[in-house]
């Protein structure tokens with residue numbers, strides 16, 4: 203009955219997963235704060251969403267973008283910046299496409315036509331143009347701002363329409379110059395205000411309906427902060443994604459338990475796939491707060507059998523298949539960390555949970571006091587969201603904690 207083709211789980215694919223869990227605060231931030239405020243002409247900062255690999259940064263903004271498209275907004279595709287590529291070309295091209303889709307009157311409006319020409323040059327020459335011209339014309343990036351503002355104006359005229367930009371993998375923008383110019387370009391468009399006449403002959407300043415989402419690994423905060431400091435913080439609000447709560451995963455699976463998940467059989471008829479409550483609990487336990495592990499455990503449980511009911515045994519058999527992939531998911535996170543932070547986590551994991559204090563961790567690492575490990579501890583907490591510096595310290599990233607201790611959910 204259930205086939206690989208009909209599985210609604212999607213570990214690692216570039217879609218919005220059908221089995222969606224949590225992130226209600228971030229979704230509501232878009233629906234209830236950013237969108238309505240910007241549409242009303244009230245300024246609202248851009249958003250930076252950072253977090254360790256696999257926590258669902260790209261997926262979250264992809265979902266927001268999909269909702270925006272549904273609402274009729276003008277949305278760029280997710281602009282992923284592979285390392286070593288030219289982010290400027292990517293953004294310039296996307297804005298040109300958006301202008302076309304939005305029907306900006308390029309032909310009729312000479313000024314607009316010229317602006318588009320400049321952006322077009324930028325979309326072809328990219329960074330080389332920006333740096334070549336930087337000496338005599340420091341405003342190579344300002345054409346991006348201008349075009350964004352034009353798009354914002356058109357969206358405001360159109361009514362009830364937002365312009366939404368999503369740039370992903372921001373940590374891959376390796377040139378500090380390019381990064382700071384890009385942040386300035388977006389930031390300037392976000393703070394831009396226009397004078398509009400209101401009844402009674404007065405003029406008021408309104409912000410344009412533009413929203414910018416930047417996503418990437420936590421390192422991006424350092425890169426942006428180093429160059430832009432306070433300006434960046436004033437223009438972008440940063441969120442560090444943390445793991446998803448067990449209740450949210452459980453709720454996401456509830457439709458399987460109560461009504462069954464509807465699928466289309468190869469014969470074209472509808473069938474429903476159910477999940478035993480025991481199997482539901484087991485998937486939640488195996489996921490350890492990680493959306494990637496959640497999709498993986500669900501997918502493999504689905505693949506483990508063919509009947510209409512997914513059992514606890516299916517989940518167990520599936521997890522056996524997923525073992526290597528699940529472990530390497532956490533290994534990738536650990537491998538990325540600087541050695542000092544990795545050593546910190548290992549030392550912390552070796553201690554009994556109630557013994558995990560700064561002093562004991564420092565001692566294990568061979569220090570007489572907690573001072574030398576302070577910076578690592580702070581980064582792992584506030585920048586990465588991997589630990590919580592409570593009394594005692596604890597792992598916020600449960601999968602990392604489980605991997606380093608003997609708590610990893612192996613097969614019973």
Ligand SMILES: Nc1ncnc2c1ncn2[C@@H]1O[C@H](COP(=O)(O)OP(=O)(O)OP(=O)(O)O)[C@@H](O)[C@H]1O
Pocket residue numbers: 212213214215217218219221222223224225253254255256257258259260261262418419493494495496497
């Ligand atoms: N809210 C969610 N509910 C259910 N599954 C989710 C959710 N968010 C993400 N996922 C799943 O988790 C996996 C990882 O998501 P995603 O690729 O967005 O992570 P990321 O933080 O962008 O990782 P990376 O840093 O590697 O780019 C995907 O398989 C995705 O389907």
Ligand SMILES: [Mg+2]
Pocket residue numbers: 259260261370
């Ligand atoms: Mg991503």
